[in-house]
Amino acid sequence: MTDYTWLVPLPVVIPLSAAGLALALYRRPNVQRLVTVVALALVLAASVALLVLADEGPLVVDVGGWAAPVGIDLVADRLSALMLTISSAVTLCVLLYSLAQGGEDDEESAPVSIYHPTYLVLAAGVANAFLSGDLFNLYVGFEILLAASYVLITLGGTGERIRAGTIYIVVALLSSVLFLVAIAMIYAATGTVNLAQLAIRLPEIDPGVSLVLQVLLLLAFAIKAAVFPLSAWLPDSYPTAPAPVTAVFAGLLTKVGVYAIIRTQTLLFPDGRLDDALMWAALATMVIGILGAVAQDDIKRLLSFTLVSHIGFMVFGIAMATDLGYTAAIYYVAHHITVQTALFLVVGLVERAGGSTSLTKLGGLAKLTPLLAVLFFVPAMNLGGIPPLSGFLGKIGLIEAGVQLGTPLAYVLVVGSVVTSLLTLYALVKAWNKAFWQTPEEPRPPVRLPFGMVAPTAALIGVGLLLTVAAGPLYAYTERAAVSLTERTPYVEAVLPDGERGQGVSDDVAEEQP
Amino acid sequence: MSPNIVLVVTIGVLFAAGVYLLLERSLSRVLIGVILIGNGANLLFLVAGGAAGRPPIVGTEPEGQMSDPLPQAMVLTAIVITLGMTAFLLALAYRSWQLHRHDEVQDDVEDRRIARLAAVDERAFTDADTEIASDTLDVEAAEARDETDQGAPARETPREVRP
Incomplete structure (x- = not known):
């Protein structure tokens, strides 16, 4: 078999190099755009290739040829490759949308010369976090994407964005410090930060200590993923950013946190001592998040609250800690990335056509632009979980897994998730009725939606529908991913073939040591 | 190996003061809080690396007396990241002052x-x-x-x- 491991670092290397190039070309906006689009298209191609290749077994690269526990390694297994593919498809669509928006109007939300390099750095950080096989490299990946997100959320520096950005940044910094403390503690306890080696060493240390480490890591990731008691920052900060930025944040950033929770829960702490606590957190996230959404009047904030609420579904799947649970959770992450991003892009179009995001001011959009009504309706029903769309399939998978687990708490969660779906449907139908069907306060002039913005939105909705049509193979893929996650050995053996060292060439020094 | 008590107490003080400052409304105080907590985390890495020792250069130093270089490398990375974030927060506080003549975080x-x-x-x-x-x-x-x-x-x- 040909060695394809050279593909693994590409999703990180290409956007980072392109970011430097785009920054150098700040005087040539057209070339800058070309560089960004080409780079992200290449990342998408590399991710799809990894998705196919990783089905055979994890691909491992020891960076710089340093053997794994000493050097840093990048690992593309089924879970990482799937996340990478979905996220690069989403980043590409959102970029095309923002290009068209920048071409259409010259308002401050339009891309400025710093936008493209920052966006590429964000893509590189997300890819680095997904591929990292090392806890400290995961931290670096988080910091790369967070630093880029700080710039994007305060783009233009208006008063409102500075206010929202401040809250976002301080909370993110706090979670980074928590993560850093967790890494230091883990290093003190085990003497390594390599995920595969940690998987071998953590079961050997004192159970109390390992529980503390697990709590610390979960706290850090739960802030990033916006799990309930730690989610208050999200609906406050996301809605003020430009529409494409909000869309990519909503789609990707919280899911990186969810990915980190899945990875550490399965690989490092498989004994599941915190599963009950996670179940309760999932229930609270679902119910309280959606109750917040029902109360909202601003459609962007409404969607931000549904985002928080649906993180609860993924945490529910993780907390079950069974193959079925992980399968459904991974499928749900893929579904939710596409549908939530698509909805935020549509809201960008709604704001354009209706001149506002307040549901009391909007109205009559169905008559004004029937196309926009269709664009909103499909992902809204998808998020609400109407059969046969992918949201329904993900939820039915979670409910099935919960019933199969059969504990009283799992049944409570099953009921909670059904109630949450119904309330999601209620909140979205309310938004649909108010924005598209009520008589507007004052008639709006007819608008032409720019093709360049409609096409990427429609493409993303198409990806969502593809997840439905291709649900059979995809669900089988996530099931294989879940099985190898709970087995743990494929990952560990791929990184450390002999249980000691990776495939790098630096082990000659180690042999001299006792 | 038992950790150095002075370092541990310093870390505790840094974290306590940092958390207190993080809860303030003024962004400059939050910034100082972030710096203190960040330095506390960096010191924690030094404790995690074990006792100080000889430079970790193979061939010139006896292997049993070397200090662990890995946490120090990680601390360097963390320091650089904290520096960048501090600069960004300072810019943000200044911008807030430009716009509102104060740098307090407002309610939603x-x-x-x-x-x-x-x-x-x-x-x-x-x-x-x-x-x-x-x-x-x-x-x-x-x-x-x-x-x-x-x-x-x-x-x-x-x-x-x-x-």
Whole structure:
């Protein structure tokens, strides 16, 4: 078999190099755009290739040829490759949308010369976090994407964005410090930060200590993923950013946190001592998040609250800690990335056509632009979980897994998730009725939606529908991913073939040591 | 190996002071809090690396006496990241001062609107928590400061700033 491991670092290397190039070309906006689009298209191609290749077994690269526990390694297994593919498809669509928006109007939300390099750095950080096989490299990946997100959320520096950005940044910094403390503690306890080696060493240390480490890591990731008691920052900060930025944040950033929770829960702490606590957190996230959404009047904030609420579904799947649970959770992450991003892009179009995001001011959009009504309706029903769309399939998978687990708490969660779906449907139908069907306060002039913005939105909705049509193979893929996650050995053996060292060439020094 | 007690106590003090400052409203104090907590985490890495020792260069030093180089490399990375974030937060605080003449983090306007709606629903009883709907939301949000100037709102008109 040909060695394809050279593909693994590409999703990180290409956007980072392109970011430097785009920054150098700040005087040539057209070339800058070309560089960004080409780079992200290449990342998408590399991710799809990894998705196919990783089905055979994890691909491992020891960076710089340093053997794994000493050097840093990048690992593309089924879970990482799937996340990478979905996220690069989403980043590409959102970029095309923002290009068209920048071409259409010259308002401050339009891309400025710093936008493209920052966006590429964000893509590189997300890819680095997904591929990292090392806890400290995961931290670096988080910091790369967070630093880029700080710039994007305060783009233009208006008063409102500075206010929202401040809250976002301080909370993110706090979670980074928590993560850093967790890494230091883990290093003190085990003497390594390599995920595969940690998987071998953590079961050997004192159970109390390992529980503390697990709590610390979960706290850090739960802030990033916006799990309930730690989610208050999200609906406050996301809605003020430009529409494409909000869309990519909503789609990707919280899911990186969810990915980190899945990875550490399965690989490092498989004994599941915190599963009950996670179940309760999932229930609270679902119910309280959606109750917040029902109360909202601003459609962007409404969607931000549904985002928080649906993180609860993924945490529910993780907390079950069974193959079925992980399968459904991974499928749900893929579904939710596409549908939530698509909805935020549509809201960008709604704001354009209706001149506002307040549901009391909007109205009559169905008559004004029937196309926009269709664009909103499909992902809204998808998020609400109407059969046969992918949201329904993900939820039915979670409910099935919960019933199969059969504990009283799992049944409570099953009921909670059904109630949450119904309330999601209620909140979205309310938004649909108010924005598209009520008589507007004052008639709006007819608008032409720019093709360049409609096409990427429609493409993303198409990806969502593809997840439905291709649900059979995809669900089988996530099931294989879940099985190898709970087995743990494929990952560990791929990184450390002999249980000691990776495939790098630096082990000659180690042999001299006792 | 038992950790150095001086380092451990220093870490505790740094974290306690940092958390206290993080809870303030003024962004400059939050910034100092972030720096203190960040330095506490960096010191924690030094403790995690074990006792200090000889430089870790194979061939020139006896292997048993070397210090562990890995945590120090990680601390260097963390220091650089903290430096970048500090610079960004400073810029943010300055921008906030440019716009509002203070650097305090303001309340969420939408939250207040929802709270006000809820208060209207519950006119049956009035207590200290019921909001009086006299000011506009923006004025209310601007007044919700509690440190400098004893909560007086920023009355100065914002300076013209180049976009």
